[in-house]
Amino acid sequence: MVASVITPPARSLSLNSNVLQKIKSYFFTEDVNFNLQFTKFVVCATLLVFAGYPPKLFSTDLLTNFQPIGVFKFLPQLQSAETFNWISTFFRLFLLGAILNFYTRTCLTGAAIFGVYNLIYKYNFGVIYHGNWLICTALLFLVAVPTRAWKPGYRGIHSTWPLRLLQIYTCMVYVSAGLQKFSRSGFSWAWSENLAVRIYSNKLTPVAEFLMNMDPLVLRTVALGVLVAELTSFAALISKKWAYFYLVVWAFMHLGIQLTFSYHMDFLMNIGCFAAFINWSRLRNTKYLSFSPLSIGKAVIGEAPQYSQESAMSAKSQDPI
Amino acid sequence: MPHETKMKTPPKTAKPESLFYPMVVLVLIFGLQIYASVTKKEIFPFAPFRMYSYGFSGENLSLVRIFCTNDDGQENLLSSYRLVKVESYYTTDISDILDAKGTLDRSDVEKIRSQTSSLVRETEGICTHLKVYKLTWDHFDGRLRDHPTSKEFILEL
Numbered sequence: 001m002v003a004s005v006i007t008p009p010a011r012s013l014s015l016n017s018n019v020l021q022k023i024k025s026y027f028f029t030e031d032v033n034f035n036l037q038f039t040k041f042v043v044c045a046t047l048l049v050f051a052g053y054p055p056k057l058f059s060t061d062l063l064t065n066f067q068p069i070g071v072f073k074f075l076p077q078l079q080s081a082e083t084f085n086w087i088s089t090f091f092r093l094f095l096l097g098a099i100l101n102f103y104t105r106t107c108l109t110g111a112a113i114f115g116v117y118n119l120i121y122k123y124n125f126g127v128i129y130h131g132n133w134l135i136c137t138a139l140l141f142l143v144a145v146p147t148r149a150w151k152p153g154y155r156g157i158h159s160t161w162p163l164r165l166l167q168i169y170t171c172m173v174y175v176s177a178g179l180q181k182f183s184r185s186g187f188s189w190a191w192s193e194n195l196a197v198r199i200y201s202n203k204l205t206p207v208a209e210f211l212m213n214m215d216p217l218v219l220r221t222v223a224l225g226v227l228v229a230e231l232t233s234f235a236a237l238i239s240k241k242w243a244y245f246y247l248v249v250w251a252f253m254h255l256g257i258q259l260t261f262s263y264h265m266d267f268l269m270n271i272g273c274f275a276a277f278i279n280w281s282r283l284r285n286t287k288y289l290s291f292s293p294l295s296i297g298k299a300v301i302g303e304a305p306q307y308s309q310e311s312a313m314s315a316k317s318q319d320p321i
Numbered sequence: 322m323p324h325e326t327k328m329k330t331p332p333k334t335a336k337p338e339s340l341f342y343p344m345v346v347l348v349l350i351f352g353l354q355i356y357a358s359v360t361k362k363e364i365f366p367f368a369p370f371r372m373y374s375y376g377f378s379g380e381n382l383s384l385v386r387i388f389c390t391n392d393d394g395q396e397n398l399l400s401s402y403r404l405v406k407v408e409s410y411y412t413t414d415i416s417d418i419l420d421a422k423g424t425l426d427r428s429d430v431e432k433i434r435s436q437t438s439s440l441v442r443e444t445e446g447i448c449t450h451l452k453v454y455k456l457t458w459d460h461f462d463g464r465l466r467d468h469p470t471s472k473e474f475i476l477e478l
Contacts, residue, residue, distance in 0.1 A: 014347075028343070069363065070366075071365065071407075128363070130371075130372065133366060133368055137366045141350070157338050165346070165347060165350060169350065169351075172358070176369060177374070179358065180361070181372070181376075183374075189376040192377075192379060193377070193380055193382075194377050194379075196462055196463040196466075197378075197461060201384070202382070202401070203398045204396075212463030213463065213464060235441070272425075
């Protein structure tokens, strides 16, 4: 009798502790920092290649139309393109430093500060898109990683949770976009002429012309595919295979939008954040990837990275997904 | 034989790393992102990611289309605005102006132009005039795009 009274809480406790244990092992598995290093390399390299160049923002009419958002409300408005060029230059230098593991956290912090200014400044003039948002946030996540986790041969929990965070956050962005579409416009977002209207609101590219000349059913099916892909994006966290499937779907989605709408270039930088899903440690020992960003950085400074055999084996067995 | 007991010193293990800091970061980031998604508020860098979420019907569609013309009179589309109320962030909605005044004047178009970065890029150096048309379709689909039910010239700047 007593046992039957006591048992339910005990089982509940056990269930809770099991769930907590799984969550703990999901976020805080000890690992070497190779995947983290490589993700940082891809994110910073993406920003270095695709961002950091001043947009044309200094025409007279724009200077009078400054409507600051977020932290820009507390910052002065830039008055000349020259100041912006300096900010861009510092941004690129800090990115380069972070790639080469030169005072990594300091460089990442500098890149984040100048990068936010560089990437988001153009949204202070009335129209906000979210093309830069994900990669900008990824940079901020990397800043949150403690300094010791960037050291060569580091093994610990700080190698895992930033990658998990970036994986889940990436999925959240797509799911949130799908939910906003579904909650605002319902099923008719896809099964209507909505996509045709959107395409026609822009200058038509050859791909857009091709799609517009097709039966309306084609555009409806494409829109439905986008909606379903976004709403189910959390499935990328189920397993490695699902993750790779969604990485391809998301990448095609962005490329398709760029080819159709032509103003989607910023969103292509999201693809750099997909690096967090890939197990780079596996590729490390293959002929396809016999170098590491860490070794490049240390080669420049003159010190080879030291990974223990055990750490390397462990990294091989650990799957970031 | 005396039993020799030798106390083995336990191997020195590294102090486990504290979960406090990463837990705070994770809770803060997920919390703020969920808050932004649910409340649809922009809290940089967290956003609801609306991403073209407003749906437009092809029935009784009205579009205001702004063209840039060069000296040769060639028209290049700069932007289109749908004449429906759109929830937007910091953006002047062209339908607000038309609802209030019934027409657009130069300052309205300049304001809209200045808010649209693609317009600014496109018009720099090549644009001598801006032309604004209002087009309507009883039913719109991609193949009917060049056959509006009506096309009304609104103004030239």
